[in-house]
Amino acid sequence: MRIPINKKSDIPLYHQIESYLRQGILSGSLPPDMRLPACRQLAQDLGVNRTTVENAYAKLEADGLVFSRMGSGTYVLPVNSIPAITKNNRSASWPLWQASVQDRNIVSKADMVDEILHTAGHPNPISFASGISDARQFPIEEFRKVLQAVMRRDQISALEYGERNGYAPLREGIAHILASQGLQAHPENILITAGSQQAIFLASQVLLKPGDIVLVEEPTYSVALDLFRALGFHTVGIPMDSQGMQVENLEKLLQQHHPRLIYTIPNFHNPTGTCLSSARRRELIVLAERYNIPILEDDFVGDLRYEGHAQPSLKALDPGGQVIYVSTFSKMLMPGLRVGFIVADGPVFDSLLNFKRLSDLATSTLIQRALDAYVSVGRYQAYLRRSSQTFRKRRDTMLKAIDHYLPSGISFDPPKGGLFVWLRLPKSLSASELLPVACKEGVSFVPGNYFFTDGISGKEWIRLNFAAQPEEAVTEGIKRLGRAMRKMSTHK
16 A cells, blocks of 8 residues: 655654545545455555554544454544534524533633634644643653553553542652752642642632632743633732732732632743742741631642742742642653642641542543653653753743743843743833734744733733754744834834
């Protein structure tokens, strides 16, 4: 079988093979009951690895397009046509409960940015809108071998629900990693979650009820704001400066609004990249204790430091049970891992554990076991050092490109760690108006108003992720952004 594949393409070879066969099956050119070439033979014909063909066949089989017959081969299945369903767009025709659900629906604006970019149709789009690091840095093949080794070692145990609070050896490993970063935590006080987003959700559900007030930094993580809105909470912003949250303004807000939670990102804040100063960290702990308000500390990339001195986490300064600490492996390793964790003390830990059990029963035991086998303290620290070196170069590349290609009138504070540059536009430009123009040039960013509690303020700011793109793409992306800014200025 002659399948046209392009070994220089960014599209994986198995996907090219699978797409070609899928098209043939759906079009009828590969009829039902036709026997496909053996994996070994097709791999030899195409000059690819046998595993590549096996992965292509496996995807087709998972989608019900082919089936394997033991000792005989792989055969095409009949394609069963699915009757078309006419979508009802007349809202008046929906049941009343449908309308009430629609009224409460909250769509994350941040998710729409790259949709705008791809709709613009640029042949080589560059996204600075991502909220994660570069998964391409992760040694996929090494992790695949770890997964296979874990399956051989643990067999059926790797596919069961496992312990309620997470795989014990992984919790012990996390405790060791945290200890190396200055945070002493017992494994019994660590709860494994499906990423830090679930951790924030669990803490919110346990601590708050609809109508409660949450104090947040202004600006702050946009998806946390979306979550708080979706759950019916009200958010009040605390102003920030180059030293992080202005804690000196906090006591007045505590007295005025009587919040039930303080949500903060003290290390390499999203989106500003700032770090809360040591003095303000201690004052924040004192005020939270005085006014009996829990602190939810989101430390999503606190260990991605490129210069300066490390600050202690709020949890490390916690006198006992005031701070709930959440973090994740998804931002640093691979977003698809969906493994994060909560560190909490006291009765709230049992409440978090019970609520998590009710919401999803368990985080993937297989992934937990594989992550434990892969991430030792030494290996994690080595990976962290390599990533920090790579991302620091990308940060420096972006800062240099901004100075060279963007017009005068912009301003920013160079971040000392993390993933983002928080850039202020010239007074003549609006981030929301700039975005579609930039997308047509082939580059995206997140407008600043997405990170403010009212969704309106911050139109003069944009967030740029320097870590998710290689250096050459960073430079090219800033060039395109500069062209978009000049076009906007010309049309003013």
